[in-house]
Amino acid sequence: MADPRFFSVAGPFSLKGLAAISGSRIGDGGNPEAQFLDVQPLQIAGPEHLSFLDNKLYLNDFSKSRAGACLVHADHAANAPKEMALLISEDPYRAYAKAAAAFYQRKNTEAHIAPSAIIHETAKIGLNCHVSPGAVIDAEAEIGQNCSIGANTVIGKSVILGDDCVIGPNSSLSFCIIGNRVDIHNGARIGQDGYGYAPGKDGHIKIPQLGRVLIEDDVDIGANATIDRGSGPDTVIGAGTKIDNLVHIAHNAQLGKNCLVASQVGISGSTEFGDFVMVGGKAGFAGHLRIGEGARIAAKSGVTKDVHAGATVGGFPARPLKEWLLGVAALRRFAKKKVN
Amino acid sequence: MADPRFFSVAGPFSLKGLAAISGSRIGDGGNPEAQFLDVQPLQIAGPEHLSFLDNKLYLNDFSKSRAGACLVHADHAANAPKEMALLISEDPYRAYAKAAAAFYQRKNTEAHIAPSAIIHETAKIGLNCHVSPGAVIDAEAEIGQNCSIGANTVIGKSVILGDDCVIGPNSSLSFCIIGNRVDIHNGARIGQDGYGYAPGKDGHIKIPQLGRVLIEDDVDIGANATIDRGSGPDTVIGAGTKIDNLVHIAHNAQLGKNCLVASQVGISGSTEFGDFVMVGGKAGFAGHLRIGEGARIAAKSGVTKDVHAGATVGGFPARPLKEWLLGVAALRRFAKKKVN
């Protein structure tokens, strides 16, 4: 069970309730009224717990598990212990995510405006918001309903947040317009001016950065990530895109919907991603590139050219993954030749 | 036009005023008294806007633009539409930077000390400063004139700031002495103790870090960047140097004047840069190196040896760029050979 000092578990939930929440169906013989208290891995779950089987490597654990109920694909139902109730799903991991989110809700803070929060008289705070101690909300900012603003976070002038957003502590939002159900983690920096200079021998002159950051619905931004505002155009993060910690996104970059960007990635100015682009950790992108829909970029790649939709690339300069791996293998052969 | 919720535009400016500000001269037939309200790209500018042509790729846009005035090199003046007033400049992008900065001024906050700022009684704040809510200024700190200190930023004991500095929200300054016209962006960390240990089998013992960070005039530091103080010598950032987001600069590093350091670069301890060194994103430097004046370091390089003044290097270990590119090409040939 999750440490109750940090997590409060909701429930109990009935088997039929969990089926509805997770989009699964009750397997033969399952008692729809049976009650469950928590989620647990197969190995340690007991009769009061819901578990899940997503990976065939754990089939043995599944067939020996004491879990009272389990989310499982129909193909593996026959391996279940007799006493286990089954929730049959096409995608048990996804179904588990939904069930677990019901037990452990994303926002468990009550509506409250801390007296120490400093909220400008012209700012608007929606219903049922939680504003933590020391948070600063500047003039004409607008916060939607059911938002949680972390302690010592700074929401700049005229920033707009939609509903159901969770902003972690110590973060800074400025020059941005943010949709609904957006999570921004601790220390993220959104909307500061980007890195734009007219260079010269007498010193580099700053170009005023006159755009914004637009963050669409259901986006997550990781801890200490930085997203600079546009220089004239806007910087855009498409709906459903999830960005990990310490990622840098430069001015005018535009990410599509449902992209996954792992930690410490850097995306240079004006580069555009289609939807569902996946990027491994520490990859870097030059500026002004087009990365097609569904492209997959291996960790630590250095992308210097456009990438076609659906392509998988790796290495530096990034090339088709197969070619990169052959290059790695060739180099390894030469290295060994020299030794022998 | 920039979103008026976030930006307030100064002006109008006359053509002759803009010529003076941008260091350009009025082209034949331009009316010195004509008034302009804003800057805009060639494609969308109208008669009340100033635009610029810097890149020949946009010559066609230039010749069709409705902009009332345009900064342009003398070589392209003949391509201008008839109605357009010209401001002739040797370096139109740089001239634009100056003009745009007049329309959109770097600091548009009024002088004000927020009642919620916590300023030690021995700290000194210069005239015309803006200290935002929740900012903490510790004992004996000295802030010059016309500075803006962001919300919830922490200025440590005895820190000295010059005039006209802008410090973003949620940043931390300690053990540092900072010049004039320095911009430090959101969440930057300046002056914490560096990573110095006497390692050993019984555990690693911290070496007290007894130096400072010295930041000269006209430096910019990006969001969530970190600059550690020296271990005994100081860490130094030379005048006019511009550092992007998430850069790490270790103890005792010394950067020359007017360097450009892109995002996520890491510079190890005691490495020294000459003036005008340019570093691409994600490059890394070993410690105790000398990087000569005007050297150019490609993105994602790993620099393990000294670099001569004026050299251009890339790859890991970094070598002359041409050699690195030939190596990349050779590897690609081998990879393809294997495939065919």
Next chain:
Amino acid sequence: MADPRFFSVAGPFSLKGLAAISGSRIGDGGNPEAQFLDVQPLQIAGPEHLSFLDNKLYLNDFSKSRAGACLVHADHAANAPKEMALLISEDPYRAYAKAAAAFYQRKNTEAHIAPSAIIHETAKIGLNCHVSPGAVIDAEAEIGQNCSIGANTVIGKSVILGDDCVIGPNSSLSFCIIGNRVDIHNGARIGQDGYGYAPGKDGHIKIPQLGRVLIEDDVDIGANATIDRGSGPDTVIGAGTKIDNLVHIAHNAQLGKNCLVASQVGISGSTEFGDFVMVGGKAGFAGHLRIGEGARIAAKSGVTKDVHAGATVGGFPARPLKEWLLGVAALRRFAKKKVN
């Protein structure tokens, strides 16, 4: 001498006192009662200073130094100037670290709770703590004795800190349990939820992150580093491990004792380190790896497979260092061949 605006020096210490503190013994003829005011490098030390010789390159400086006392290995004692008192040590750098720490103590703030700190009524603060202005300490948090909590730092609900911890300004701690003598630098983020999603064509669903971060005794965490809490298991940082700035450690990673992790390293989820693993800057680790005790990972490596205890690896994909260097050399030969 360290800038007295920033550093206050303790002392004076007697030679015998310094011998005891540093674990060294007084060389022949040294006066145990002689008093010393500060530490200084050999080149600038005077009769009132303690210095050290750790590197043979400085033997000449040593033999000419005016330092009143010097920590030195017995092998080099004969090179000392006549007037110099010697403190003989097997490991002079380590002995110096201890002596310097006596002159410049890690925490020189007095016990004090700032009136502007916002401490929940159910939080417990140990004896002799310093809580800086604007710090927020949430419900049921427990802070041990002699801790220093930086300005505008946020300590989340139920977080536990041991004794003698120093937490820098503007940092965020949540969902974590922290040992004794832990230093967490400015802007570090500990305990936020990790990057876990059930991906899908209809959008990626967040997996609730139900674990904690456990930080053992004597750990240092660098500025703006991020350590995510576990997804179910905990994320663990072993005793004595030192982590540099801007490092990312993902959910469920477990680091052993006395590891050294340089700046901008990224460690993916569920990867485990044995004790005394050393990692150079910017290296990256895939998830679910085992890195054996005492392994050494070169800077900028990309580690994709398990690493044996004691092994030294480099490159991407990381391989034995010697092999990687041979590959680099081979590629260089091919590149030159092409040129000639």
